Structures are given as structure tokens and as C-alpha cells.
Amino acid sequence: MKYFKSFSARLKNMGPEDFEKMALDLFRFQAKENAIYQAYLEARGISLESIVNVKEIPFLPIQFFKKHEVICGEKESFPGFYSSSGTTGAITSRHYYWSEKYYLDHAEEIFYQQFGSLEGYHILALLPAYLERKGSSLVAMADHFINKSDSEHSGFYLYDHDQLVEKLQVLSNGKRKVLLLGVTFALLDLAETYAGKFPEMDNLIVMETGGMKGRRKEMVREEVHHFLKGAFGVSQIHSEYGMTEMMSQAYSMGSGKYTLPSCMRVYLRDSNDPLSWSPREQGGINVIDLGNFHSCAFIETQDLGKLDENGDLEVLGRFDNSDVRGCNLMVN
Numbered sequence: 001m002k003y004f005k006s007f008s009a010r011l012k013n014m015g016p017e018d019f020e021k022m023a024l025d026l027f028r029f030q031a032k033e034n035a036i037y038q039a040y041l042e043a044r045g046i047s048l049e050s051i052v053n054v055k056e057i058p059f060l061p062i063q064f065f066k067k068h069e070v071i072c073g074e075k076e077s078f079p080g081f082y083s084s085s086g087t088t089g090a091i092t093s094r095h096y097y098w099s100e101k102y103y104l105d106h107a108e109e110i111f112y113q114q115f116g117s118l119e120g121y122h123i124l125a126l127l128p129a130y131l132e133r134k135g136s137s138l139v140a141m142a143d144h145f146i147n148k149s150d151s152e153h154s155g156f157y158l159y160d161h162d163q164l165v166e167k168l169q170v171l172s173n174g175k176r177k178v179l180l181l182g183v184t185f186a187l188l189d190l191a192e193t194y195a196g197k198f199p200e201m202d203n204l205i206v207m208e209t210g211g212m213k214g215r216r217k218e219m220v221r222e223e224v225h226h227f228l229k230g231a232f233g234v235s236q237i238h239s240e241y242g243m244t245e246m247m248s249q250a251y252s253m254g255s256g257k258y259t260l261p262s263c264m265r266v267y268l269r270d271s272n273d274p275l276s277w278s279p280r281e282q283g284g285i286n287v288i289d290l291g292n293f294h295s296c297a298f299i300e301t302q303d304l305g306k307l308d309e310n311g312d313l314e315v316l317g318r319f320d321n322s323d324v325r326g327c328n329l330m331v332n
Contacts, residue, residue: 001077003029004098007293011263012109014290019265020054023288026297027057033072036064037296055267055277059286059300063101065093065245070295078294082137084244085129093244095137098294099161103137103247106291110261111145112249115179118148122171124164125156126182126190126208132158137244138209142181151176172199180232181240184208184224191231198232207238207251216259221256241315245299249292250313257312263290266305274300282306285317 014022030037031048041047041107041180046058064070071078078096085092090112097103108118115121125142146154147292155173157164171178178201182190187208206228225237262267268283270276278284285303290301304316 001073001098003033004102004294008102011290011293014262016262019262019290020093022290023054023057023265023297024051026290026293027051029293030072030296030298031064034296036060036068036070036071038300040064051094054288057288057298059269059297061274061300062243062245062302064296065095066091068243069094069096071096072294080142081135082244083133083135085133087213092099095244095246095295097247101138104140106247107141107228108144108148109247110249110263111251112252113261114259118145120177121149121152121154122150122151122174122176122178123154124167124178124180126164126180126186127156128186129183131156138242141249145179145181148199160229161190161193164190165197167311168201168204169199171203172201174203177203177205179205181207181208181209184210187228188224191228195231200233202231204234205238206232207240209240224284226258234327241313243301245292245295246287246289248289257308257314264288266306268305269300271304271319284319285313285315 010018010022028048031041032038035181040060041058044058051057054181062068069075075096078098080100081094083092083094087130111118123142123146125146127136127139127142130136130139134212142156153167168178168180180187187206208224208228228237229235238254239252239256240249241258242249243253248261248264250260250264252258265288267286267288268278269280269286273285274284282305285301285305287299287301289297289299291297302319306314306316308314
């Protein structure tokens with residue numbers, strides 16, 4: 001716990017030049033204190049001494065969060081966990097947290113870096129499926145955002161679309177921005193049902209979190225965004241890229257490209273060889289999330305992506321046969 005507090009303080013004050021040193025320091029800590037990661041390194045025959053730069057750090061396949069407790073130290077130090085969404089009967093991931101307050105404050109800081117203070121927004125969260133189960137990190141984050149917005153108009157919506165549309169009409173001429181944060185299938189359902197009934201709003205931001213969850217046929221991102229832009233009368237559809245196994249989030253202001261927060265980096269692995277870096281501009285997404293200092297910061301995801309010249313991430317889809325997940329984005 002002492003290490004968690006000290007590292008979180010370092011993370012809050014880090015500069016861009018500090019990332020690699022902090023990642024290597026964290027690797028050495030987790031290689032010793034995380035029993036699952038330690039066993040994974042031993043199985044691959046990797047010693048601590050052999051890793052001298054960030055690109056040599058091994059990434060733990062994300063599936064380990066389904067069957068193991070991926071934590072540093074003893075389970076008694078962790079008061080709770082977040083769980084992933086999944087199809088009926090599927091094994092879901094568990095990400096134990098050492099401090100829920102840390103997660104919520106961290107998420108707020110990342111949001112602030114791109115969008116400013118939450119007090120400048122009304123937060124309308126359309127998150128069915130997530131609200132209907134326990135342990136969603138997305139719901140916890142949205143609830144925190146709603147409370148920090150300090151707006152009587154902020155709140156959750158399940159299937160009460162009439163009330164949501166009425167709320168948009170009430171807020172259409174206000175000075176505050178309105179953030180409509182929704183799981184993709186729910187935004188599409190809303191847009192189809194109330195096409196032509198939405199008020200004109202210069203202060204509206206529509207942000208999708210990904211996810212069809214088997215409720216609708218899969219669609220490519222461009223098709224989804226084109227439809228939503230037309231229905232809501234906005235020029236861009238914003239997006240959030242996050243997952244249960246990560247403490248941090250990345251946001252897209254439109255065009256499907258995510259700006260990574262200072263605590264995250266993405267490396268692309270060869271789609272056919274997970275132990276090699278991609279020789280092309282796209283490949284499997286490996287994430288270093290320094291916010292995961294209590295669990296495992298080095299994650300081999302099941303997502304496909306590419307990086308542009310500015311380091312912004314475009315998520316292209318998922319590997320075949322990977323699980324249906326709440327953060328599942330559409331394949332181009």
C-alpha cells in the first residue's frame with residue numbers, strides 16, 4: 001500500500017520525459033510483487049535483468065484477468081473489484097482496485113485534461129446493460145462525473161428515452177455543455193426512435209463508449225458515426241476507449257482517433273506473432289497503463305489498431321474469436 005501511494009503521487013506529477021523510467025521501475029516492482037505476472041515471466045524464461053528498455057517489457061495477455069487475481073501483494077489489501085460485461089454464461093474479467101477513490105479521481109483528471117472541468121457540463125448517461133449489472137467501472141466513472149458536475153439536470157437513463165429527449169430540449173439553449181455519454185447500441189436505438197425530434201443544440205457533445213452487446217448487428221465505426229451525427233445534428237461523435245482491465249481512458253474528439261493520456265502508451269504487435277512488434281502501421285494493441293500500478297500495467301489486448309504520426313490511436317476492431325465485450329468497437 002505504501003508503494004501504491006508513492007507511485008500515485010509520482011504519476012500525478014510526471015512529465016513526458018518521466019514515462020520510460022517510471023514504466024521500468026513499475027515493471028521491476030510488478031515482476032516481484034505480482035504473482036501472476038511473475039509466473040508468466042518465468043514461463044517465458046524472462047529474467048528481470050534482461051529488460052533494459054521499455055520496448056522489451058513483456059505484456060500480459062488480457063485473458064489472465066478472467067481466471068486469475070492479477071494483483072500486487074495480498075488480496076486483503078484490495079477492498080473490491082470491477083468486472084467486465086459479457087454474454088450470458090461467459091467468464092468475465094475482474095480488476096481489483098486498491099482505492100476506488102483513486103480510480104475516480106484519476107478518471108476525472110484524464111477527462112479534465114481534454115475537456116475541462118466537469119462543472120462546465122450537464123452529464124446525461126445512457127448506459128443500459130451496464131446499469132443492469134453490478135461492478136461496472138464505466139458506471140462508477142459516470143456516477144462520479146454526474147456528482148462532480150453539480151447539476152440538477154445530470155443523471156442516469158435506462159430505457160426512459162422520452163424523459164431523456166425532454167431533458168435535451170430543456171438544456172438546448174443553456175450555457176453549459178451537455179455531454180450525452182452512451183453505450184453505442186443505446187445511442188442508435190435512441191436516434192432511430194426519435195429521428196427528427198431532437199432539438200437543435202450548439203452545446204451538445206455525443207460520446208459513445210462502444211459496445212453492441214449482441215443487441216444490434218455490428219456496424220463499422222464510420223457508419224455508426226455518420227448515422228448519429230445526422231440524427232443528433234452534431235458535426236462530430238466523440239468516443240471513449242477504456243476497459244475493465246485498465247484504470248485509464250483515452251478519448252477521441254472525433255474522426256475515431258484517440259489521444260492517449262500522459263500515463264498511457266500503445267505499442268503495436270504483429271497480428272500473427274504476439275511476441276514480435278508489428279512491421280506495419282497496424283497490429284495488435286499492447287498498452288502500458290501506469291495507472292495499473294497495483295495490478296499489471298503491461299497488457300496485451302485483443303484489439304487491433306494503428307497509430308498515426310502524432311501518436312494518436314485508431315482502434316480498427318478485434319481479433320477473430322475474441323470475446324464480446326462492453327468496449328468492443330467496430331471492425332473497419
